[in-house]
Amino acid sequence: MAAPVVALKGVGKIFDNGVAALAGLDLDVREGEFLTLLGPSGCGKSTALRMIAGLSTPTSGALVWRDGASPEVGFVFQEPTLMPWARVWNNVYLPLRLRGLSKAEAAPVVGKALALVGLAGFERAFPRELSGGMKMRVSIARALALRPPLLLMDEPFAALDEITRTRLNNDLLALKAELGTTIVFVTHSVFESVYLSTRIAVFSSRPGRIAETIEVSAPLARGEGFRLSSDYADCCGRASAALNAAMGGAP
């Protein structure tokens, strides 16, 4: 098998307050996959994601990048995390602006990114004029603006209602199919993890490490039909069981 984009090798993290968030975490991120980190709150899955983003450094172990260093990375937070004073267009322009691109140079890229998330026509709106789902779309457009080969998402849809969440799940799969981006996605929803991923890493907590990985073999061109398939039910059952076992069998 080809070398992973990034490999976390025996990674541990102890925070300044003494809390051990991760211990001996081994995790490969493979090219082109949709990897979900599934686990209960406080199991260190977000910490692992932040390490891949370079926002946190391991206290033991190491991250090994296939190309020697981290490629361009896109990050989507649990909150939309938009600049409230800037219009949608300027929010998506931000990563390009920080790279030194002029507005004229960035215009086609920003337009494309907004079109990808279905927000063409909202360029001049301010974040607060948008719904929660639309704000999250802007956040995703911003993360995609630099066309990163690796997209990291930290429970991006957790704060959204079920209907919006389902729609964004489908749109994210369509985006993935179009761009081929490798995605690492953190969630605590079993159903979301199975619906979206090609592979699920189930975390156990205190300290966090991987209890089990589950491959979801169904092709990524998934629709609502997939939610009714026996394959889906089977994977949900396995993921739930793994999650329960990881939490020490607590109900």
Added chain:
Amino acid sequence: MISRDRFASVTLPLAVFCAALAAWEAMVRWREIPPYVLPAPSLIGATLVKDWGTLSGSLLVTLRITFEALLAAVIGGVGFAVFFAQWKWVERSFFPFAVILQVTPIVAIAPLLLVYLESETAVLVCAFLVAFFPILSNTALGLASADHNLVDLFDLYRASRFKQLIHLRLPAALPYFLGGLRIGGGLALIGAIVAEIAAGSAGQGAGLAFRIVEAGYRLNIPRMFAALVLISLTGILIFLLFTALSRLLLSRWHDSARERAN
């Protein structure tokens, strides 16, 4: 109910204000209170017109000092706040000085400044000192309260500290700064007046506060009131100016400047 809102927000306060003036006027006439005890509003108005030559010059002096002091406070306050935000040790080292200047009443500092400085400069420095702190502390708070996730995002894109300041911290601090500016604007006027009164007793200065002191010596009570009216109007003008500025700059994105949805 637009007409009712308008009545409550404009017509009613205006009517109450006029009624209060009318009651004042009526009481002065009915009780035949002499003008050197309490002048009627009509006499104060007439004095404003009659003495406009002297008073307008003083008004300009007070306005100039207030706005020069405020400008210096904005430059100093924002400048130091940016320094504080960039280097924590600068903040720890210098913040105590700012606090000392803030908690020491300006009336107590003014006589000393008048010893050291030309009276006009001393007045300016007093006005600056009182306006400086709210602008500094509010802006420093604003710079420090940028969304942590956005700070992470800027780190992720390896933005320099300067870019982070320009594109993230300064815009995030804007509502706080404007709040500080509104407080500082009012305080600059107070500082200028207090210092002028302290300086006025030394026989110098030509601002509105000096006119009050001077008119007081001459028992020209209507002119004292006329100067007071001008000082009040200046304060109101400053308040309205910065409220309008806040609205203008924040209305599209900040909760403080938006109407709540019904």
